Amino acid sequence: xxxxxxxxxxxxxxxxxxxxxxxxxxxxxxxxxxxxxxxxxxxxxxxxxxxxxxxxxxxxxxxxxxxxxxxxxxxxxxxxxxxxxxxxxxxxxxxxxxxxxxxxxxxxxxxxxxxxxxxxxxxxxxxxxxxxxxxxxxxxxxxxxxxxxxxxxxxxxxxxxxxxxxxxxxxxxxxxxxxxxxxxxxxxxxxxxxxxxxxxxxxxxxxxxxxxxxxxxxxxxxxxxxxxxxxxxxxxxxxxxxxxxxxxxxxxxxxxxxxxxxxxxxxxxxxxxxxxxxxxxxxxxxxxxxxxx
Amino acid sequence: xxxxxxxxxxxxxxxxxxxxxxxxxxxxxxxxxxxxxxxxxxxxxxxxxxxxxxxxxxxxxxxxxxxxxxxxxxxxxxxxxxxxxxxxxxxxxxxxxxxxxxxxxxxxxxxxxxxxxxxxxxxxxxxxxxxxxxxxxxxxxxxxxxxxxxxxxxxxxxxxxxxxxxxxxxxxxxxxxxxxxxxxxxxxxxxxxxxxxxxxxxxxxxxxxxxxxxxxxxxxxxxxxxxxxxxxxxxxxxxxxxxxxxxxxxxxxxxxxxxxxxxxxxxxxxxxxxxxxxxxxx
Numbered sequence: 267x268x269x270x271x272x273x274x275x276x277x278x279x280x281x282x283x284x285x286x287x288x289x290x291x292x293x294x295x296x297x298x299x300x301x302x303x304x305x306x307x308x309x310x311x312x313x314x315x316x317x318x319x320x321x322x323x324x325x326x327x328x329x330x331x332x333x334x335x336x337x338x339x340x341x342x343x344x345x346x347x348x349x350x351x352x353x354x355x356x357x358x359x360x361x362x363x364x365x366x367x368x369x370x371x372x373x374x375x376x377x378x379x380x381x382x383x384x385x386x387x388x389x390x391x392x393x394x395x396x397x398x399x400x401x402x403x404x405x406x407x408x409x410x411x412x413x414x415x416x417x418x419x420x421x422x423x424x425x426x427x428x429x430x431x432x433x434x435x436x437x438x439x440x441x442x443x444x445x446x447x448x449x450x451x452x453x454x455x456x457x458x459x460x461x462x463x464x465x466x467x468x469x470x471x472x473x474x475x476x477x478x479x480x481x482x483x484x485x486x487x488x489x490x491x492x493x494x495x496x497x498x499x500x501x502x503x504x505x506x507x508x509x510x511x512x513x514x515x516x517x518x519x520x521x522x523x524x525x526x527x528x529x530x531x532x533x534x535x536x537x538x539x540x541x542x543x544x545x546x547x548x549x550x551x552x553x554x555x556x557x558x559x
Numbered sequence: 560x561x562x563x564x565x566x567x568x569x570x571x572x573x574x575x576x577x578x579x580x581x582x583x584x585x586x587x588x589x590x591x592x593x594x595x596x597x598x599x600x601x602x603x604x605x606x607x608x609x610x611x612x613x614x615x616x617x618x619x620x621x622x623x624x625x626x627x628x629x630x631x632x633x634x635x636x637x638x639x640x641x642x643x644x645x646x647x648x649x650x651x652x653x654x655x656x657x658x659x660x661x662x663x664x665x666x667x668x669x670x671x672x673x674x675x676x677x678x679x680x681x682x683x684x685x686x687x688x689x690x691x692x693x694x695x696x697x698x699x700x701x702x703x704x705x706x707x708x709x710x711x712x713x714x715x716x717x718x719x720x721x722x723x724x725x726x727x728x729x730x731x732x733x734x735x736x737x738x739x740x741x742x743x744x745x746x747x748x749x750x751x752x753x754x755x756x757x758x759x760x761x762x763x764x765x766x767x768x769x770x771x772x773x774x775x776x777x778x779x780x781x782x783x784x785x786x787x788x789x790x791x792x793x794x795x796x797x798x799x800x801x802x803x804x805x806x807x808x809x810x811x812x813x814x815x816x817x818x819x820x821x822x823x824x825x826x827x828x829x830x831x832x833x834x835x836x837x838x839x840x841x
Contacts, residue, residue: 464636
């Protein structure tokens with residue numbers, strides 16, 4: 267199994283001289299199994315460049331797993347060129363929103379409206395299927411098994427574990443580990459903490475022993491103080507997860523949009539100094555680099 | 560009641576509004592970006608309608624959780640505070656329960672009874688040393704035990720009015736007169752809805768059998784039974800039925816005392832009433 271980041275930025279795309287090295291597109295990850303099955307995690311603006319690379323291998327059979335429907339993770343869907351070309355088969359996977367009860371087809375159909383986009387859903391030429399996935403229920407793509415788990419974010423968000431060819435990848439989507447909402451002196455504190463701990467153990471188990479763990483690390487711990495409840499993790503929370511799960515490689519992604527290449531490099535150097543004995547290899551997600559496991 | 564009528568009730572309850580104070584609080588707290596998570600959770604877990612909406616969402620087959628979730632707090636950890644907030648906002652958007660319903664059923668009195676029963680159930684669970692998670696479940700079971708009544712008041716007011724009147728005039732248990740006029744008692748309606756929403760077996764049992772303790776052994780339901788009688792005895796609202804049931808022997812055995820003895824042991828419960836009222840009064 268191998269993979270490549272096509273989008274590493276959180277919230278909004280940030281093209282420009284300050285993001286040339288790591289990239290400025292929003293989330294999109296391409297995974298290829300040893301049989302060359304194509305799995306795509308999220309459809310941020312990075313999926314456009316991925317689509318260009320697929321034009322030479324038509325017809326395409328793509329399996330797109332959406333972690334959640336925030337704009338930066340679905341915005342590229344209408345620009346995924348294979349949807350316009352006959353004989354391509356595109357399957358889009360996602361959950362059911364517990365508030366609206368809407369399924370993942372809304373992620374595309376809501377964008378393909380006259381007011382927002384010049385082409386209607388009915389005009390797409392590829393065969394498009396939508397599949398609702400449930401937490402803990404694995405789905406197969408070729409020889410790969412993809413298992414979703416609910417991870418805390420302001421909207422329903424799935425982390426996906428991909429097992430294939432004896433290797434494994436876990437991507438958190440956007441994820442802020444749950445904090446205790448009570449103060450230590452509150453009666454409810456201990457009980458709530460028990461729920462938090464149980465969920466943490468469930469999350470760690472879901473990513474246990476993965477070869478590559480890709481985490482939302484939008485913030486430094488210092489920045490996080492004023493960003494609690496925004497739904498994103500930190501570099502340190504990523505390291506804590508990776509250590510607990512015994513991950514081999516940890517990729518930090520969802521780079522904060524104002525973060526320049528230089529500041530990412532500086533953060534990376536300080537992480538290496540701060541965590542010299544970390545059992546996993548620490549890496550910053552960078553667009554366009556092939557990663558073989 | 561024929562099945563088609565049950566089905567209709569289930570559909571109607573989907574649109575059921577919540578209690579005025581919690582609707583107002585949810586709108587206010589969700590408009591304040593600095594509102595604390597625990598304040599929002601507290602409002603939701605003190606409103607039976609908002610609580611069932613949250614439990615229904617988290618226990619839906621979509622999540623396929625190995626164990627049923629019985630508390631709002633646990634739901635927060637599973638699907639996140641924002642989703643819970645948005646579910647509550649969705650309920651708030653349906654308006655508020657009308658205090659002047661055609662059944663002449665006092666919904667403030669109902670909520671006071673439900674909330675005090677919830678708090679006392681939890682206290683009792685702690686007294687008999689149930690695990691802390693089950694003590695939390697007792698609160699939820701107490702809060703929801705009479706849910707069927709408020710559903711009747713909202714959607715079958717004419718029949719429920721007759722049941723309330725006959726119960727009061729002839730000093731008959733309300734669940735008996737409900738059977739006569741509605742064809743289903745609040746315990747049966749509550750059970751049907753709780754099953755439909757996928758709530759836990761313990762909660763369903765506490766709702767279904769809080770007037771009928773012979774059914775099986777369920778410590779949670781027994782706590783609700785006793786708390787229900789204490790709430791009425793202390794006149795913390797009676798939810799349309801002021802009759803206090805006798806304590807059967809297994810209840811006396813479980814709690815080690817009869818009603819006066821338990822009341823004595825629990826001490827002054829006025830604080831519980833005052834706190835409950837703060838969630839009711841506009």
